[in-house]
Amino acid sequence: MKFTLNINGSPREVDAEPGTPLLWVIRDELELTGTKFGCGVAACGACTVHYNGTPIRSCSFPVDAAVGNQITTIEGLEGKVAEAVQAAWRERDVVQCGYCQSGQIMSAVGLLSTNTSPSDSDIDNAMGGNACRCATYVRIRDAVKLAAGKLEA
Amino acid sequence: MTMQVSRRGFLKTSAAAVAALYVGFDPRGALAAGDTATEINPFVRIDADGTVTAVAKHFEMGQGTTTGLTTLIAEELDADWNRIEVDFAPADAARYKNLAWGSQGTGGSSAISNSFMQYREAGAAARDLLVRAAAAEWGVDAAAITVSEGVLRAANREGHFGQFVARAATLAPVEKPVLKSPDQFKLIGKLDLPRKDSAGKTDGSAVFAIDVKLPGMVYVAIKRSPRFGGSLKSFDAAQAKQVGGYLDAKALPNGAGVAVYAHNTWSAFRARDAIEAEWDFSAAENRDTDAMLQAHRELAKAPQFNAGKTTPADAEAAIAAAAETVEAEFVFPYLAHAPMEPLNCVIEPTANGVRFHDGCQGPSFVQGAISKVLGLEPAQIEIVTVYAGGSFGRRATPTSDYQVEAALAFDLLGRKTPVKLVWSREDDIRGGYYRGMALHQTRIGLGGDGRILGWDHRIVTRPILKGTFMEGYFVKNGVDKTSVEGVADTLYRLPAHAVGLSDFDSPVTTLWWRSVGHTHSAYVMESLLDMLARSSDRDPVELRLSLLDRGDPQQSRMAGVIETARDMAGWKPGDRRGFAAHFSFNTWVAVVAEVTAQGNKVHVDKLHIAVDCGIAVNPDVVVAQMEGGAGYALNAVMREEITFRNGEVEQSNFPDYQPLRITDMPQIEVVIVPSAEAPSGVGEPATPPTGPAVANAVFAATGIRITELPMTKAGLQFV
Numbered sequence: 001m002k003f004t005l006n007i008n009g010s011p012r013e014v015d016a017e018p019g020t021p022l023l024w025v026i027r028d029e030l031e032l033t034g035t036k037f038g039c040g041v042a043a044c045g046a047c048t049v050h051y052n053g054t055p056i057r058s059c060s061f062p063v064d065a066a067v068g069n070q071i072t073t074i075e076g077l078e079g080k081v082a083e084a085v086q087a088a089w090r091e092r093d094v095v096q097c098g099y100c101q102s103g104q105i106m107s108a109v110g111l112l113s114t115n116t117s118p119s120d121s122d123i124d125n126a127m128g129g130n131a132c133r134c135a136t137y138v139r140i141r142d143a144v145k146l147a148a149g150k151l152e153a
Numbered sequence: 154m155t156m157q158v159s160r161r162g163f164l165k166t167s168a169a170a171v172a173a174l175y176v177g178f179d180p181r182g183a184l185a186a187g188d189t190a191t192e193i194n195p196f197v198r199i200d201a202d203g204t205v206t207a208v209a210k211h212f213e214m215g216q217g218t219t220t221g222l223t224t225l226i227a228e229e230l231d232a233d234w235n236r237i238e239v240d241f242a243p244a245d246a247a248r249y250k251n252l253a254w255g256s257q258g259t260g261g262s263s264a265i266s267n268s269f270m271q272y273r274e275a276g277a278a279a280r281d282l283l284v285r286a287a288a289a290e291w292g293v294d295a296a297a298i299t300v301s302e303g304v305l306r307a308a309n310r311e312g313h314f315g316q317f318v319a320r321a322a323t324l325a326p327v328e329k330p331v332l333k334s335p336d337q338f339k340l341i342g343k344l345d346l347p348r349k350d351s352a353g354k355t356d357g358s359a360v361f362a363i364d365v366k367l368p369g370m371v372y373v374a375i376k377r378s379p380r381f382g383g384s385l386k387s388f389d390a391a392q393a394k395q396v397g398g399y400l401d402a403k404a405l406p407n408g409a410g411v412a413v414y415a416h417n418t419w420s421a422f423r424a425r426d427a428i429e430a431e432w433d434f435s436a437a438e439n440r441d442t443d444a445m446l447q448a449h450r451e452l453a454k455a456p457q458f459n460a461g462k463t464t465p466a467d468a469e470a471a472i473a474a475a476a477e478t479v480e481a482e483f484v485f486p487y488l489a490h491a492p493m494e495p496l497n498c499v500i501e502p503t504a505n506g507v508r509f510h511d512g513c514q515g516p517s518f519v520q521g522a523i524s525k526v527l528g529l530e531p532a533q534i535e536i537v538t539v540y541a542g543g544s545f546g547r548r549a550t551p552t553s554d555y556q557v558e559a560a561l562a563f564d565l566l567g568r569k570t571p572v573k574l575v576w577s578r579e580d581d582i583r584g585g586y587y588r589g590m591a592l593h594q595t596r597i598g599l600g601g602d603g604r605i606l607g608w609d610h611r612i613v614t615r616p617i618l619k620g621t622f623m624e625g626y627f628v629k630n631g632v633d634k635t636s637v638e639g640v641a642d643t644l645y646r647l648p649a650h651a652v653g654l655s656d657f658d659s660p661v662t663t664l665w666w667r668s669v670g671h672t673h674s675a676y677v678m679e680s681l682l683d684m685l686a687r688s689s690d691r692d693p694v695e696l697r698l699s700l701l702d703r704g705d706p707q708q709s710r711m712a713g714v715i716e717t718a719r720d721m722a723g724w725k726p727g728d729r730r731g732f733a734a735h736f737s738f739n740t741w742v743a744v745v746a747e748v749t750a751q752g753n754k755v756h757v758d759k760l761h762i763a764v765d766c767g768i769a770v771n772p773d774v775v776v777a778q779m780e781g782g783a784g785y786a787l788n789a790v791m792r793e794e795i796t797f798r799n800g801e802v803e804q805s806n807f808p809d810y811q812p813l814r815i816t817d818m819p820q821i822e823v824v825i826v827p828s829a830e831a832p833s834g835v836g837e838p839a840t841p842p843t844g845p846a847v848a849n850a851v852f853a854a855t856g857i858r859i860t861e862l863p864m865t866k867a868g869l870q871f872v
Contacts, residue, residue: 017397017420024419028372033364034357036542037418038493039578043807046493074357089355093347093773096215096781098354099493099542105355127815131807133493133543134215135784136777137818 005066007032008076014063022066023047023058026073034074034102038131045130048103048110049073055110057129074102081112081151088147096134104130108144116151118144174199174318176279176326177208178271180247184278184330188322194248196275197226199283203303203315205230205237207272210249210257211264212241212514214492214544215781216836217774218264219349222272224770225265228340229276229333232314233303239349244516244536256517260549260665262738262834265770269832270332277330279321286320287312335768335829344772350540361540363575365499365510370571371400372418373562374425374580376411380800381585382437382660384408385430392427399424403565405558412562418575438660439800442590446484449592449613449657456611456653458631460641463607468651471607475598479688481681483595484861485673486794488588489810490666494542495581496555500563501571506533507563509556512541514549521622522553526560527568545785546665550586551621554662582810583802587795588666589615590657591673593640595681603689605700607649610640614673615657617665635665639674639841644711644736645682645700661797667785668837671737675841676790676848676862679733683849684858692726693849694719697734710741710765713826717763718743721824731850735842738834741765741826744783744846747819750854754872755864757787757819757847762839764823767830775835776823782839783821788813790844792865817871 005012007030014029021040026032026049035058038046042057049058050072077086085108095101104127111118111126118126123144132140172188175195179185185193198206207223219239227237242249246257252267280300287305288295298307303314340346353359378384388411390402398420402413411428415421440448456465472478498511506529513519513536520531527534541548559574566572576584591614598607616633618624627634632641632654641652666672682700686693697715701708715734718724722745724732734743745761762779769775792811796803804810844862851869852858859867 020419024417027364028366028417028419031366032357033360036361036493037363037495039807040422041578041806041808044493044578044812077356086355090347090351093351093777095348095351095354096217096777097213097493097541097543098215098350098359099361101354102357124816131493131812131814133491133545133785133788133812134781135788135813135818136781137784137813137815138780138821139777140815141818 003063003067005063005071006069007071008073016063018064020063021059022049022061022063022071025063026058032073032075036099036102038100044100045103045107046100048106048130050106050110053113055107074106077109082109084147084150085109085112088143088150092139092143092146094136094139094143096136100130100132104132104140108147111144112147112151117148172201172319172322174279174282174322176275176282178275184274184326184328186278186282186322186324186326188319194245196272197230197279199279199314199318201315201318203236203313205232205303205314207237207239208242209239210242210268211259212512212538212541213350214512214514214541214548216264216778217348217771218259220346220774221265221770222268223349224340224346225268225272226276228338229273230280231300231302234340234346236303241538244513244520244534246517258515258517258549260514260546262740262836262838265832266739266834273332274330277332278326281327281330282321282324283314283317285324286317290317290320341768341770342772346771346773348774359540361494361542362499362510362512363494363497363542365539365573367499367501367571370499370573371414371416371566372421372573372575373412373414374421374575374577375405375558376413376425376428376430377580378410378432378437380432380434380437380439381662383432383434384436385410386433388428388430390428392429393424396420396424396427402428405561407561412565414566421575422577434800436660437800438797441798442796445590445659445797446592449590452613452655452657453592453594453611456655458654459652460632460637460654461610461650461652463649463651465609465651465653468607468609468649471649472596472598472609475606476601477599477688479597479599479681479684481595481684481860483593483673483677483680485591486796486862487590487661488666488789488793489582489795490545490547491581491810491812492543492545492547495578496547496576496584497574498556498559499571499573500559502568503535506535508535508537510537510539511556512548513538514541514544515553518549518551519553519556522557523560526557527564545667547586550664551618551623554586578807579805582804582806585662586664587661588672589617589663593673593677595677597681597685599685599689603691605647605685608647609651611653612637612640613655613657615659615663617663617669619656635670637674638670639735639737640678643678644708645697646702647700667782668737668840671735671841675733675735675737676845679735679842679845680848680860683732683852693732694724695726707736711736714741714743714763714765717824717826718745718761721763721822722761729853731846731848731853733842733846733849735838737838737841740833740835740838742838742842744842746846746850748847748850748854750851753868754870755851756872757817759820759822760843760846762821762823763826764835764838765826765828766835767828767832769825770832772825775825778835779823779839780821782837783843784813784818786840786843787817787847790847790862790864791817791871792863794863
């Protein structure tokens with residue numbers, strides 16, 4: 001079945017079975033591979049994208065429901081918040097294997113887009129669903145705070 | 154991402170049009186240089202525009218190798234850090250072997266230690282060639298030339314590396330280039346050197362194997378036996394055929410399952426799940442976890458092998474004469490590695506063989522295994538190594554399990570169609586190659602003064618390397634080194650220390666898991682030392698120091714990290730925190746753990762970590778590996794376990810095999826002990842002492858001594 005999606009600001013036509021998770025349309029059909037598959041059950045956050053600016057787990061979000069809405073992937077991130085987050089991630093050298101980091105960054109951008117001075121518990125709430133087996137969490141927390149500082153400055 | 158150009162092309166052909174300098178070693182190990190890569194195995198390439206590329210013989214699973222190996226080249230070359238790139242070497246053991254093993258692969262925290270001199274020599278040889286080329290070009294003495302950040306200078310002349318590559322490529326490298334002394338290092342030891350993989354991993358452009366898409370490629374998922382050791386009797390694909398995107402289903406020739414082909418990943422998973430299969434479980438593991446544990450206990454009664462320096466009878470006699478005995482049994486569960494990127498790889502046909510796209514941890518393992526499966530010579534198996542989304546050991550198996558699955562599925566389709574093997578998270582959690590269950594039973598005799606008189610230590614676990622091609626190297630007198638490491642070779646001076654070992658037998662596959670045998674041995678040793686300190690009313694730090702002889706270099710460095718951790722944490726006698734230290738992968742790590750407990754609710758607040766890893770090539774990477782290694786241990790000791798019911802794994806995905814979360818992560822402070830010694834491992838050594846440090850802190854806070862993991866089994870709840 002044909003769907004027209006709005007991905008990173010552009011209309012994209014895809015052919016997919018109804019109910020296909022948005023993740024697999026993004027990765028296998030549109031070849032936007034920065035969004036990762038980690039668990040398939042919304043338990044790890046590697047597949048996080050923005051749905052009208054809000055982080056969602058694309059592995060458990062049917063492609064049908066994306067129609068008519070703005071989907072942003074890591075490749076389409078732009079603006080002050082995204083730049084601050086990505087710069088903070090690089091400054092703190094957060095990444096190890098890096099596989100979860102697109103999702104971490106999408107969640108962090110989602111947080112700082114609505115809250116530029118998050119408390120530790122705000123960070124826990126926003127980032128708690130993003131798993132990192134390399135355990136880069138100390139730096140993730142630091143980088144979120146660093147990015148928040150950049151946005152306030 | 155559709156891959157049109159492979160990296161192997163980069164190394165072999167791109168010199169044709171434009172001048173470049175390649176420096177590396179010839180097959181005999183002598184330094185070699187030239188303008189193409191065909192005759193030598195390059196470790197560094199310099200292009201006419203001045204760009205430097207380091208060739209990494211080790212894969213990157215997050216441990217920082219791409220940064221580390223590049224640092225070694227850049228240091229001796231005096232390259233500009235911002236203009237040096239990194240690429241992964243092709244699969245070729247003759248050229249790119251791990252000098253610690255003799256074949257090409259990454260593991261045992263050896264990437265930097267085995268490459269330290271090799272990569273520096275390549276960088277230094279390249280620098281020398283460029284200097285001599287510039288000297289000839291400018292008509293000046295080579296000694297008058299200085300090099301800094303990719304630029305050569307003499308008097309009023311200057312030029313970047315690229316201007317001299319054509320001439321340098323015609324010169325012969327010196328046999329032994331002069332290397333810098335540590336006081337001349339500018340990049341090695343520099344705290345704020347940015348990682349090479351940060352940019353690509355923060356904008357989504359870094360390529361992992363799961364991102365590779367080739368023209369005409371099909372996706373394959375495998376229907377595997379729900380019990381280890383089961384074999385396929387028959388299958389029915391009627392339901393799978395109803396799944397959109399389904400292509401075909403074929404029985405694997407080795408009886409291990411059904412290869413289910415589809416047009417995309419989602420269809421492959423759904424079609425695979427729709428396959429009905431019948432299995433023969435006559436040779437399978439059919440037990441529950443409890444029955445497997447009982448089998449371990451039976452095996453502990455009469456150890457099959459002696460791994461210690463003392464006979465069990467001598468230990469027994471010493472303990473019989475003791476005033477007091479401390480006895481404990483420790484039980485460790487099966488653990489999955491669960492790297493964030495589920496296992497996968499792509500295999501495609503080439504003119505005379507095949508090419509893999511893989512986050513490949515053991516290229517030589519894969520070439521060996523696949524050459525048998527497909528009837529090819531190892532050299533006919535190309536491997537394009539890409540970033541690996543974690544491994545913790547899982548991406549290197551002696552059998553090359555997942556690459557073999559891909560090769561079998563590729564073969565069944567007639568070897569003409571590129572095939573991408575995809576594993577779901579459920580495949581991963583239930584896919585075996587676990588850290589094996591382990592049982593330790595210990596009896597320690599103490600004199601009236603608290604001195605240790607005898608120590609009877611029995612270990613039962615499934616050997617990792619016995620029966621594999623690595624057996625000859627790792628198994629001596631029946632003892633698989635990986636079963637007893639950390640106990641049999643403890644640095645503590647223990648009198649009458651007997652180590653008995655029995656092998657547990659099961660079709661459930663087991664494997665090295667970040668820090669291998671030390672995952673359980675350190676927990677036991679360091680918990681026992683804490684128990685001994687409590688029972689003899691001694692300070693745990695002082696007890697450890699009293700068991701070390703500073704005249705011995707290894708024991709002295711152990712004492713060094715213990716004192717560093719003690720001092721950084723402000724540890725005082727009577728301290729109610731947890732202490733542990735361990736030596737593994739030639740590195741010493743000591744940890745002080747702080748926890749808060751309210752009833753059975755526990756939070757790990759802070760870890761103070763002291764590490765001695767020789768020269769810290771990239772101190773920030775060392776710190777990151779201490780953080781990550783500690784986090785990996787915390788995750789395991791808190792709440793990870795794989796259990797079996799009638800031989801079937803009870804867990805399936807992250808909801809019931811819970812990863813560590815940001816809310817679980819303690820603050821971590823790391824001190825790197827200054828050292829001029831050769832670098833040693835950092836990827837694994839933080840994992841072993843972290844668990845027992847936390848266990849000892851939990852005991853101090855709650856009075857609960859946890860000897861069976863995970864800790865949640867003792868009723869603790871981590872909040």
